[in-house]
Amino acid sequence: DIQMTQSPSSLSASVGDRVTITCQASQDISNSLNWYQQKPGKVPELLIYDASTLETGVPSRFSGSGSGTDFTFTISRLQPEDIATYYCHQYDDLPFTFGQGTKLEIK
């Protein structure tokens, strides 16, 4: 199985800050990576697919980059409504796997 290692596991930042989360795959997954946002008590929501393509309707302050084994998710200017846990997810090879999540809090 492909292991997805996310860091950090938790993060505290101020409104307006630039926030970066990384995800490392245990083997090359090309660009077969999604990023999901899960707000407290809510269903996960797809933000980014193919490592860097923004899902329709997702604000442009969210972005993703990377390929192969190393990926980055960025929020350019943190907003209060971005409080959530973020997960990477690889779909290059079965069984598909999630990272362990990054819980983002506001300072």
Add this chain to the structure above:
Amino acid sequence: QELLVQSGAEVKKPGASVTVSCKASGFTVTDYHFHWVRQAPGHGLEWMGWINPDSGDTNYAPKIQGRVTMTTDTSINTVYMELNRLKSDDTAVYYCARDRPRGMDVWGQGTMVTVSS
């Protein structure tokens, strides 16, 4: 509107089985793959497997292989996940999600399954 509506919460004893249904509206299940994802209380997302309703093909996570079965009833536009020989660490919220593909774009509301003696 494209929706997935799941069945209600379940409480089961260890060793029992549970079946969670996921009914699609606004689209046809045979046009997509469907994932099942679970989340234990206070924990992250765990991919359980997926099904191609058109072919019936499935793929399951090794951790639950042998205990899980995913099926479809195309006549009522519904996919199902059955988990057998339940254990306490199967207590979780279970989600179905449509594969767009290359991303889970429509999710059910989640079904809480509690395993307790």
